[in-house]
Amino acid sequence: MKKQLLDVAIIGGGPAGLNAALVLGRARKNVAVIDEGRPRNAVTREAHGFLTRDGISPSEFRRIAQEEISAYPSVSFVADTAVSIAGTNGQFQIETAQGQAFESKKVLFAVGMKDRPLDIPGLAEVYGKSAFVCPYCDGWELRDQPLVIIVKGADLMHFAPLISGWTNRFTICTNGPDELTDAQREELSQHGVPVFESPIRSIESNDGIVQQVVLENGTTVPCRGIFFKPELVTGSDLPRAIGCDITEAGSVVVDQFGKTNVPGVYSAGDAATRMHQAIAAASMGSFAAAAINNELNLEAWVRNTSEI
Numbered sequence: 001m002k003k004q005l006l007d008v009a010i011i012g013g014g015p016a017g018l019n020a021a022l023v024l025g026r027a028r029k030n031v032a033v034i035d036e037g038r039p040r041n042a043v044t045r046e047a048h049g050f051l052t053r054d055g056i057s058p059s060e061f062r063r064i065a066q067e068e069i070s071a072y073p074s075v076s077f078v079a080d081t082a083v084s085i086a087g088t089n090g091q092f093q094i095e096t097a098q099g100q101a102f103e104s105k106k107v108l109f110a111v112g113m114k115d116r117p118l119d120i121p122g123l124a125e126v127y128g129k130s131a132f133v134c135p136y137c138d139g140w141e142l143r144d145q146p147l148v149i150i151v152k153g154a155d156l157m158h159f160a161p162l163i164s165g166w167t168n169r170f171t172i173c174t175n176g177p178d179e180l181t182d183a184q185r186e187e188l189s190q191h192g193v194p195v196f197e198s199p200i201r202s203i204e205s206n207d208g209i210v211q212q213v214v215l216e217n218g219t220t221v222p223c224r225g226i227f228f229k230p231e232l233v234t235g236s237d238l239p240r241a242i243g244c245d246i247t248e249a250g251s252v253v254v255d256q257f258g259k260t261n262v263p264g265v266y267s268a269g270d271a272a273t274r275m276h277q278a279i280a281a282a283s284m285g286s287f288a289a290a291a292i293n294n295e296l297n298l299e300a301w302v303r304n305t306s307e308i
């Protein structure tokens with residue numbers, strides 16, 4: 001198998017990987033962006049909060065990004081899944097599902113996060129259309145609407161005050177025991193927030209727009225939108241496979257420049273933070289790219305000095 005030689009293999013071509021590719025392409029580095037094209041936000045029609053791109057569809061965002069990056073000929077795009085990684089700093093070997101092989105001096109994991117299967121009947125039908133995960137991304141569109149928030153315990157006590165900035169017409173469904181203290185229940189009651197612990201039987205919707213949430217105890221909660229806390233895992237097992245430290249929440253542990261505990265391996269975007277926003281992911285990709293470029297240039301400088 002003939003290996004393609006790279007300065008940087010970027011695994012994942014969402015906002016994080018693409019912004020890293022842009023910075024590295026402009027820094028004249030030989031880069032491949034290996035991307036299987038299954039971003040978490042593919043379910044949604046519009047992405048918000050990215051300056052100059054507010055309301056753009058995720059696929060259009062990627063198309064424009066790839067078009068811009070194509071101006072830099074040392075960057076190539078590989079539509080494939082990276083399935084294995086081995087080696088050490090300066091010489092990583094990466095193989096893909098379709099049998100391509102790369103040898104790369106540095107690696108950037110921009111693999112995002114993946115949702116675990118949604119286990120509430122009817123939730124998949126509304127996810128990305130009227131059920132969302134982040135009020136900063138989709139709260140404006142649902143402002144002043146009656147909402148159901150599916151969350152429990154400490155997350156509930158974080159989410160209730162947060163969502164009240166967009167609407168005061170919301171009901172909490174904890175889909176099982178609420179995991180609250182008496183003091184927390186009292187606090188919610190003082191704010192007039194209804195909390196239902198009964199498990200959710202189904203979410204009823206019309207063309208992707210939620211109509212009501214039906215509970216096992218027979219209660220129905222009419223609403224026009226839902227926010228819920230999804231269960232997530234790292235977008236790929238490869239960071240763990242090469243020895244990266246991973247938090248309990250599934251994030252790759254990095255420093256402020258995206259450097260992992262494994263020399264030569266970086267991570268950026270959703271995979272390496274709990275703040276899941278496209279512009280934050282792009283920013284992390286940019287920082288990591290600068291750090292990688294700096295490392296590559298310094299290594300070449302030192303090599304050249306010893307040869308003089």
Ligand SMILES: Cc1cc2nc3c(=O)[nH]c(=O)nc-3n(C[C@H](O)[C@H](O)[C@H](O)COP(=O)(O)OP(=O)(O)OC[C@H]3O[C@@H](n4cnc5c(N)ncnc54)[C@H](O)[C@@H]3O)c2cc1C
Pocket residue numbers: 011012013014015016017034035036037038039040041043044046047048049050080081082083110111112113127128132133136137138235236238268269270271275276277278279281
């Ligand atoms: C429903 C929903 C709505 C959202 N709305 C907004 C919004 O309005 N505004 C906003 O700012 N953010 C929004 N987000 C969050 C936003 O989508 C993420 O923060 C952003 O996409 C993260 O970028 P990323 O590059 O880190 O990862 P991603 O965009 O997830 O890209 C990761 C890429 O890596 C690929 N990949 C993973 N493993 C491999 C592998 N082994 N080989 C090859 N490729 C691989 C994946 O297929 C994917 O294409 C939303 C998220 C969801 C779920």
